[in-house]
Amino acid sequence: MQICVISGSPKGEKSVTLQYVRFLEQAFPEHTFSVIHAGREIRTIEQQEEVWNGLLATVKECDGVLWATPVYCTLIPAQLKRFIELIGTRNAMETFSGKYTAALTTSMHFFDHTAHAYLHGICDDLGMRYAGFCSAHMEDLRKEAFQEQLILFFSDFLEAIAEQRPIQRVFPLLPVISSSYIPEIPPVTVDTHGKRxxxxxxxxxxxxxxxxxxxxxxxxxxxxxxxxxxxxxxxxxxxxxxxxxxxxxxxxxxxxxxxxxxxxxxxxxxxxxxxxxxxxxxxxxxxxxxxxxxxxxxxxxxxxxxxxxxxxxxxxxxxxxxxxxxxxxxxxxxxxxxxxxxxxxxxxxxxxxxxxxxxxxxxxxGYIAPVTFPAVGGHKIFRDEIWGGMRATFKADDRYYRQHGLYDFPTRNYLQRIGTRATSLIMSIPAVRREVVKNMPTYMIQPLQKSIETSTVLAKRKAKQ
Ligand SMILES: Cc1cc2nc3c(=O)[nH]c(=O)nc-3n(C[C@H](O)[C@H](O)[C@H](O)COP(=O)(O)O)c2cc1C
Missing domain, CATH: 3.40.50.360 (Flavodoxin domain)
Structure with a gap:
């Protein structure tokens, strides 16, 4: 089969993601791979009509399209985003419509899911048949267990094409917003209190x-x-x-x-x-x-x-x-x-x-809302990645993380570790364990009740009231 790879990395042949494609090329020598360097060549693609027509011909002839791209800032690189915009503005949707497609990304798994959801939505909008995705950590190719999974991912994609697998659209069409907003002039103004x-x-x-x-x-x-x-x-x-x-x-x-x-x-x-x-x-x-x-x-x-x-x-x-x-x-x-x-x-x-x-x-x-999962999870990903190896080159990050106490691994809290170990030992006494299990909700709220009782924040607020 003929596979058209749309590469989103601005690094072209030096792209980490492209190495995963090169692996697939060797694993599946019976199929041909043509790479469109959308990320690296975006300027030429924008400016030279023959380059654009050439790449459309590659897409037209292929049996399947593989988007192979890094995750950049929770999505795909801007260059690939621009390429996708060109498909719309130059009315080239027809070329993509009906093609089987899959997405392969490399990243550190920080917001890889939003990059994939975006690509999936785009494929649905283009009328493509989205067969699946593989989100790899940028180092995964070094592990043979991952290599096996990558082969399985690609085999499934090839099978989808071969058997013309029926595929449902997942992301509904977007409505067109035709707003007739006419601002009220002049509006009531707000005192900015000198804020910039x-x-x-x-x-x-x-x-x-x-x-x-x-x-x-x-x-x-x-x-x-x-x-x-x-x-x-x-x-x-x-x-x-x-x-x-x-x-x-x-x-x-x-x-x-x-x-x-x-x-x-x-x-x-x-x-x-x-x-x-x-x-x-x-x-x-x-x-x-x-x-x-x-x-x-x-x-x-x-x-x-x-x-x-x-x-x-x-x-x-x-x-x-x-x-x-x-x-x-x-x-x-x-x-x-x-x-x-x-x-x-x-x-x-x-x-x-x-x-x-x-x-x-x-x-x-000075209100900054407490964060939810994306920031909590993101912090742990970056902390582990930077400390775990990136700090050799990401020196500015390393400095910042040290200065701001962001290498906050639980393993460094020695008092807590001793406490946990001691509690764990005590829990092996059956009578204690029975007692704790019976009163678990009480034990969970006890430290919080103590915080309410001893809170100086509450004391100050009550004094003002
Ligand atoms: C500008 C930029 C933004 C990035 N943003 C993310 C991100 O949001 N999430 C993530 O997990 N990795 C992010 N990364 C890491 C890349 O996804 C990762 O290094 C990838 O393997 C690079 O692939 P490439 O060599 O094919 O371009 C970012 C890297 C760069 C340079």
């Missing part, structure tokens, strides 16, 4: 996004910096070279760093506005996120209030919502809110005003 408010956007003139950005800026009473992310003058997408790992310095010498330092770093309240294109924000926003990787795993939004304005069907994109929320949480910021243009246009003014007010109030109070 920044709104970054990628709005087209006359778009719903532009209207929301203008109105929100007006709600802040004009004391707000508004900038189009195009003005960051990015020369290109993240190359994945990881040279930033040593000292958080990017190889690019363009306007991005100055833009970042002018707008993102000083912001107390950061609003990011975007328009949904396919199942994410634009490739330009994705490039902006990827380029912020120069910060490594040092939280770049720490202490900020962050909000989003989204034009498009966000209510139908749980995956995108998860990415947006998790980005805020893992960067140690607080989500002040998300306003979309989905609901009744008459509600948008009120929602924007409430967002402006709330973001200032939360910023005044």
């Amino acid at each position: 408010v920044v709104v970054l956007h990628d709005a087209e003139p006359g778009s719903g996004q532009e209207a929301m950005v203008r109105q929100l800026a007006a709600c802040y009473g004009g004391s707000v910096l508004v900038a189009h992310i195009r003005d960051s003058m990015m020369k290109g997408g993240c190359q994945g070279c990881c040279r930033c790992a040593f000292d958080n310095t990017c190889i690019y010498d363009d306007g991005f760093l100055a833009f970042w330092e002018t707008y993102v770093v000083p912001a107390d309240i950061l609003v990011m506005a975007g328009t949904i294109q396919d199942r994410f924000l634009s490739a330009t926003w994705k490039q902006f996120f990827d380029r912020s990787f120069f910060n490594g795993h040092v939280p770049a939004f720490e202490g900020k209030q962050v909000a989003y304005l989204v034009e498009g069907p966000l209510g139908h994109l749980a995956n995108l919502r998860e990415v947006l929320i998790s980005l805020v949480m893992t960067e140690k910021a607080n989500l002040a809110g998300i306003v979309t243009n989905e609901p009744d246009p008459d509600e948008i003014d009120a929602a924007l005003h409430a967002l402006a007010e709330r973001s200032v109030r939360l910023s005044d109070r």
